[in-house]
Every structure is written in C-alpha cells, then in structure tokens.
Amino acid sequence: MTTSNNAAGDVDPAVLAELARLRASIDNIDAAVVHMLAERFKATQQVGHLKAAHQLPPADPAREARQIERLRGLAESAKLDPGFAEKFLNFIIAEVIRHHERIAEDAVNGSAKTAN
Numbered sequence: 001m002t003t004s005n006n007a008a009g010d011v012d013p014a015v016l017a018e019l020a021r022l023r024a025s026i027d028n029i030d031a032a033v034v035h036m037l038a039e040r041f042k043a044t045q046q047v048g049h050l051k052a053a054h055q056l057p058p059a060d061p062a063r064e065a066r067q068i069e070r071l072r073g074l075a076e077s078a079k080l081d082p083g084f085a086e087k088f089l090n091f092i093i094a095e096v097i098r099h100h101e102r103i104a105e106d107a108v109n110g111s112a113k114t115a116n
C-alpha cells in the first residue's frame with residue numbers, strides 16, 4: 001500500500017470500474033436501509049398512538065433487553081460487530097421513545113400534531 005494519494009488521472013480504469021460497481025451496490029443497500037427504517041417508524045408510530053391511548057409508558061426496558069439480546073445474536077451469526085448492532089438499535093429506539101413521548105404529550109394536550 002502507498003502512503004501518497006493517486007491523482008484521479010493516474011488510477012487504472014479497471015480500479016475505477018470496480019469502485020463504481022461497489023458504490024452502486026452500497027447505494028442500493030443504503031436505499032433499502034432507508035426504506036426499511038421508514039417501514040419500522042410507520043409501525044412504531046402506531047405503537048406510540050396505541051400506548052398513548054391506553055396510558056402505557058413510552059419505553060419498555062424489558063422488551064428492549066430482549067431485542068438487544070436477539071440482535072446481538074443475529075449480528076454474531078452474520079459476522080457483524082454485536083456492539084455496533086446494539087448501538088444502532090439503541091440509537092433507533094431512543095428516537096422512537098422521543099416520538100412516543102411527543103404523541104403522549106399531544107394526546108394529553110389535545111393536539112392533532114404528530115411526532116417527527
């Protein structure tokens with residue numbers, strides 16, 4: 001491996017073609033992640049409304065512990081860092097809880113606004 005950077009014109013076209021191929025795959029994966037997250041948030045918004053309607057707390061730490069345990073196992077089988085999988089899930093769940101809290105507040109205040 002070299003320590004200096006190659007000027008764009010010096011790079012073998014085959015290397016650039018391979019980079020473009022890999023980036024196209026990365027772009028497809030990123031699009032899938034966005035679509036999957038959008039579906040997940042659609043489901044959690046409904047959970048938020050259900051919880052608010054029945055005075056259930058926004059967070060359920062026992063459920064989260066089961067999800068983390070499960071995801072860490074899946075990550076290990078998939079050769080993904082389980083610590084990263086846990087951080088990623090916690091990051092998403094923190095946002096969901098923020099939405100739930102907003103939905104519950106709006107339910108109490110009689111507002112029609114939705115969380116975002």
Ligand SMILES: O=C(O)C(=O)C[C@]1(C(=O)O)C=C[C@@H](O)C=C1
Binds near residue numbers: 058
């Ligand atoms: O399952 C629930 O009770 C949810 O509110 C969803 C969810 C999640 O995003 O997976 C979010 C908050 C809870 O603490 C646990 C899980």
